[in-house]
Amino acid sequence: MIFFLDINPPTVTAQEKSVRIVGGRPIFYDPTPLKKAKVLLTAHLGKYRPTAPLDGALELRTTWLFPVGKFHKSGEWRTTRPDTDNLQKMLKDCMTRCGYWKDDAQVVREIVEKQWAAEPGIHIEIKQLGIQRTSNRNGEGYSDPTARDALRHCK
Numbered sequence: 118m119i120f121f122l123d124i125n126p127p128t129v130t131a132q133e134k135s136v137r138i139v140g141g142r143p144i145f146y147d148p149t150p151l152k153k154a155k156v157l158l159t160a161h162l163g164k165y166r167p168t169a170p171l172d173g174a175l176e177l178r179t180t181w182l183f184p185v186g187k188f189h190k191s192g193e194w195r196t197t198r199p200d201t202d203n204l205q206k207m208l209k210d211c212m213t214r215c216g217y218w219k220d221d222a223q224v225v226r227e228i229v230e231k232q233w234a235a236e237p238g239i240h241i242e243i244k245q246l247g248i249q250r251t252s253n254r255n256g257e258g259y260s261d262p263t264a265r266d267a268l269r270h271c272k
Contacts, residue, residue: 120165122239126181127154130203131210152208158211171218171245176226178242179205182234189233201229208239217243 129150136143149153178192181204185191209221218224 118165118167118171118244119240120241122158122161122241124157124161124239125237126183126197126204126239127157127207128183129154130199131207132203155207155211158208159215161190162211162215162217162261165241166215167217169245170216171223173223174225174246175218176228176244176245176246177205177209177224178228178240179208179230180240181229181231182237182240183231184237185233187234191233191235193233195231195233201231204231205229 131151133151135148139143149207153183156158161185181195181201183195189195205227209224212218218234
């Protein structure tokens with residue numbers, strides 16, 4: 118499943134929750150910019166939702182394409198905030214709410230990029246993964262030692 122969200126990607130992230138104390142207890146809530154970002158993502162994700170939640174292990178590839186400014190060129194890596202892990206958290210939460218999968222814990226492999234782009238948006242690819250075979254290489258051909266082998270090399 119591959120699709121493109123034709124939006125200006127939000128720069129607010131799930132990490133930006135706010136807290137207030139009510140009756141001596143902390144109450145966490147989403148500030149207005151975070152609520153708006155979640156509504157934007159959920160509305161656009163709803164258009165591509167699968168008919169049934171995806172099963173099993175999943176790979177999620179995401180390219181965040183932010184609008185170029187006067188100091189950056191299209192295709193340049195975005196090395197400034199927000200961090201990719203914080204962007205992904207909110208996206209996966211919205212995808213769970215939309216019914217892409219039962220639980221975002223099913224995402225066992227993630228590849229995330231962020232770039233400056235003349236045409237902003239979010240490119241998303243979801244792949245169902247087969248049964249993992251015991252190997253010293255992952256599906257991409259990268260060396261993928263088991264924990265036991267990795268610990269052997271630690272000193």
